[in-house]
Amino acid sequence: MDYAKNPSDSSSPETQSTISGQGSKEQSPSDNDSSLRNLEKNPLESTEEVVTDVRKAKGVSTWKWVLTLITVYVTGALYGLDTTVAADVQGTVLEQFGEPEKLAWIGVGFPLGSVAVILSMGKAYGIFDVKWLFFATAVMFEVGSAICGAAPNMNALIIGRVIAGAGGAGIYLGGLNILSLLSSPRERPLYIAGTGVSWGVGTILGPIIGGAFAESSATWRWAFYINLVIFAVTCPVYIFAIPSLDPQPTLKLFQRLAAVDWLGTVLNAAIYAVWVLALTFGGAEWAWDDGRTIACFVTCGVLIILFGLQQRFKIFTTKAQRIFPAGFLESRSLVLQHFATACTTTTIFAPVYYIPLFFQFTRDDGAISAAVRLLPFICVTIFCIMFNGTLMPKFGYYQPWYIFGGIMITIGGALMFTVDSTTATSKVYGYSVILAIGTGVANQAAYSVTPVKVAMDPRFGPQMIPDAIGFINMAQIGAAVHALAISGTVFQNLAFQYLQSALAGYGYLDAQLHGAIAGTQSQLLAQATDAVRALALEAIVKAMSRVYILVIVAGGVLLISSLGMKTEKLFMEMSAGGA
Structure with a gap:
């Protein structure tokens, strides 16, 4: 099927009248079964009426x-x-x-x-x-x-x-x-x-x-x-209420279990566990040159190599069953969608964790009040996600959303980088809104684009749509892990260094400095003079602002990725039947 043109140009009058609801007749159960088979063969060529038939066939x-x-x-x-x-x-x-x-x-x-x-x-x-x-x-x-x-x-x-x-x-x-x-x-x-x-x-x-x-x-x-x-x-x-949706109804339980790539699953889990272990304890509990930190990074590298070899040579698995859809790496479009999703997810988690923390330190907010400070960021993000979900399929082009998102994220991240302990609350809200706009317009787009791209590609087909969703979900959740681990490492290490420098002449122990980073109720911040407290807060907020370097980088990578995407129009079948 040619997705670059309006399907109405290639549809017969009979098909058009059926799609629009004219000249249709009541369908028998066999008609519903036929519609279901057609949908499973090529879901992108189905119409809303066919999908409705599928729901009826499933008792929905x-x-x-x-x-x-x-x-x-x-x-x-x-x-x-x-x-x-x-x-x-x-x-x-x-x-x-x-x-x-x-x-x-x-x-x-x-x-x-x-x-x-x-x-x-x-x-x-x-x-x-x-x-x-x-x-x-x-x-x-x-x-x-x-x-x-x-x-x-x-x-x-x-x-x-x-x-x-x-x-x-x-x-x-x-x-x-x-x-x-x-x-x-x-x-x-x-x-x-x-x-x-x-x-x-x-x-x-x-x-x-x-x-x-x-x-x-x-x-x-x-x-x-x-x-x-x-x-x-x-x-x-x-x-x-939820119907049975069995992708392989003829397989027995032991055949399904045998189809799972167990070795790949274990290796993949181990990679992330060791990586997070290194980032979480490195520089905080362990020095960066500590043998334990080095061992974690080396082990992570070895596991990545083993996982790559296991997937490449299909050890204890098959090409169809291996957990990593390596074939997707051959598609520029899918790789760029993966990167784009990772970037927009990164720009969510840094503000969600550090905007409330900023207000707790600088405005003495309680837990609830600090969380409420996130409302401008989250509300705008949600609105923009819905805005994208409504308009992107209507116009069909997806690249402009990513370009605009990359620009706004880079600007918003750069502005948040300039925030210090004296920055007005209204400015912080305004900067976070700019960041939210860039995040929202692109954050969920890949979940709509990728299934279409995979189904259209003869190398993959509609049967690979679940893998495509998992591929994007991996980018989203993996980015959350990396964003939290990296931002936490940056904040903890830099805050400690800045506090050591700012309070060098006051005789505070390392444990007291770490306690100050942990929260505003620490002994150091609670009992310090106004002058010392101001120095400490300035050091902590400075470290907090450095977290947004990660956001700036994410915005830049998103912009570069978007420029590499095709300027094409998808979802053209949505106009079928004159809708």
Whole structure:
């Protein structure tokens, strides 16, 4: 099919009248089965009417479809919420458990669990029934949340965060697959954009909910227990409303299990675990030239080589079953979509963690007040995601969105880099809005573009759409891990160096300086004179501003990537039938 021209030019009058609803007749069950087969063969050539027939063939009535959408979006919100909920409970957790050297793992543990399994999850959704895998990963997410809520010590909390992160990746990816399989190309961008909105809502509510529970009699534990309550409410929808979507119905269970690339899964998870270990402890607990830090980096490099060899030579797997879709690396378009998604995700996580922290240090905000300061950034990001999801499929061009996003992110990041302890609140809000515009207009675009590109490419085809979604999800979640780990390392190391320099003549111990970085309630900041406190805050905020170098780089890479994209028009089948 030629996607560069209007399908109405190549459609017969009979087809056009059927698409527009004129001259159609009531379909029999066999007609529905035929429509389903046609959709599975080439989903990009299907119309909304065919998709409606597929929903009917699957027993998805209007109310079931609405409940399915609500459940997918609620789980997306929970995934976003748990990504940032730790931001405002860390102080309370530290007071109860101690062990400040492990504090960073509460934040990074969740996305680490996600990225460790995202590739294998992407393949699994092409092997197992989407409905039941979606349900199973939701259960895993709840188990992790329960462990976090009941954690007796820091180690248990970290383990719970990693388990919840792995389950969260599954429910987020499952939701994207469900929406893709049960929606037409015309509907899909808006539905996919809805996942971005729900995730964004969860992201902003995360610090607020976490801070509210941390300051209440319910304690921080209910920041995690709340997930169990929501799951109990939505559980019937998982079981009764979402239809069975089995990509390979003829395979038996042992054949499905044998199709999983277990060795690749373990190697991929180990790469991220060792990498984050090196970044989290390097320069903070361990010196950069410490043998343990060096060993982590060397081990990570060796694991990357082993993973590459295992995937290249298909050791204990096959070309079709290996978890990394190596063939995608041959497509410039897919690689650039991957980079673009990673860049826009990076520009979300740095502000989400460091804007509230800025106001806690400079304005003495509490946990809830500091989280509310994120509203301009998150609200504008959500609006722009919806704006992109609505207009991009209407006009068909995707490259301009990325170009504009790269420019705005670079400008916004550069402005945030100039912020110091005396910068007016209105300026911080304004800079964050510029950053939000660039982030929002491009953040979810790849989820609409990539499935179309993959289905159109004869090297891949529609059967590779689940892999394509996993490929982009890997970029999104992997970027979250890298953004949190790198920004945390930059902030912790530079803040310590700047404090040492600023307070060199005051005789403070290293432990006191690290305590000041951990929060405004530290002994140093609480008991210092106004002059010393001003010096300390200036040093800490200066280190915080350096985090935005990562955002500036992300904006630049996004702009360069967008210039390498094709200036083409996709989604042309949306105009079929004169719609």
